[in-house]
Amino acid sequence: MLAAIGLDERQEAAYRALVALGAADVTDLAHRLGLPEAETERALRRLESRGLAAGSPARAGRWVAAPPGVALGALLTRQRQELERAQAAAARLAEEYRAEAAECAVPDLVEVVTGAAAVEHRLDQLLLGARREVCALVTRGPVPVPEPGVAYRVVVEREVLSLPGGAAALSAVLGDEVRVRVADRVPARLVVADRSSGMVPLTGPGAEPVALVARASGLLESLSALFEAVWRDALPLRLGTGGEVAEEAAAGPDATDLEILSLLLAGLTDASVGKQLDLGLRTVQRRVKGLMELAGVTTRLQLGWHARERGWVTRV
Structure with a gap:
């Protein structure tokens, strides 16, 4: 003691x-x-x-x-x-x-980690060092265990849920506080912490584990963009305590959201949109933020492009 x-x-x-x-x-x-x-x-x-x-x-x-x-x-x-x-x-x-x-120089922006123990140790360091958010793409293999106080977004490959006890094991590891989505196919295992470092395996099953760790660089930005693309197209997943799985329908903007988007793309300010639709300024800003989260983007310019690509603005 x-x-x-x-x-x-x-x-x-x-x-x-x-x-x-x-x-x-x-x-x-x-x-x-x-x-x-x-x-x-x-x-x-x-x-x-x-x-x-x-x-x-x-x-x-x-x-x-x-x-x-x-x-x-x-x-x-x-x-x-x-x-x-x-x-x-x-x-x-x-x-x-x-x-x-x-x-740092280009060679210092990446690190090659070789061996199962070394890869596991480096992954633990990356997860323990996260302070804001961890994003992960999960195929077969261990699932990152969430650290308290850190937001987690995880996309799992559908095949993981079909394995014996796969859903129950996933539920036990991730818990209710983690946002989980499911995709028919995940292109690669991937972990990105705080958008400042990321880890991706370089070898397939059966070979000696080798992983690439990328720090702030164009490579890391590409890995983050890959996660966001997969996350955006994946379906939300609810995991019950007994391993029950429920996939939610893909969320979309409601009629008011679509009106707000249309007026913003027409060049109106948030305040003007609020007056046009008889909404408070904070309500407009809150809805725009929700649309950005739904689209998986970080700027309004990206939101406009996404809205056009998804056909949101053509539906009003």
């Missing part, structure tokens, strides 16, 4: 015994702990260095425990301060790494 503040099992046992006894000499404490006296004294010296025990001023050779509320509280405070300093140092290093990555 006290390993977090640097005590091993013997040192913790010695401290607990001193707290229970109030005071004890080395011989009595060694007998109580079932340890040689030399090891018991080493444990006591370690406790003394941590401020948890001290020689009794009233009687030579006896040891007393420092009050746990004071001594342990001070050690925990020190541990928290050290952790905060370590976190600050890690943040500075991350900033330096990002700055360096932005200026």
Whole structure:
């Protein structure tokens, strides 16, 4: 329990015994702990260095425990301060790494990872380092396990659901908080974290695992675009706790959305659209944002192109 503040099992046992006894000499404490006296004294010296025990001023050779509320509280405070300093140092290093990555040469933008253990380790690092969103295309093989506080979007190949226990296993791994879609075919396994790094395998089944890790570059942008294209055309999927699968019909804009799109493409501002349709400005902006999410785009220009391609604006 006290390993977090640097005590091993013997040192913790010695401290607990001193707290229970109030005071004890080395011989009595060694007998109580079932340890040689030399090891018991080493444990006591370690406790003394941590401020948890001290020689009794009233009687030579006896040891007393420092009050746990004071001594342990001070050690925990020190541990928290050290952790905060370590976190600050890690943040500075991350900033330096990002700055360096932005200026690095082409060979530094990609990394080839060879071997099953190395590939798995590198994937774990990529997932643990994500702070905002992880996007994944899943064919056969392990499914990325979501990290708390990180948004996940996953497209699974339909064949995964047809495997024995495939749906139940997928539901157990991903959980309700992950947005899942299904596609008839996923072009490749792919993981992209925070749009700053991505990983894609280079070998097929049966061969020694080799994966390519791409950092901020045109290659990573292409991988992100590939995911968005597959995500946009895939069908939403609901996974029940027992592995039940329900595919939802492809969502589309309603009549009001189509009117808003038509007026925006005609050159009206959000405020003017709201007045024309008797809608509040925030309602218009919220609906436009929803349309962008539905289309899988990040700009209004892309939304306009997508609306034309899908025939949304020709239906009003």
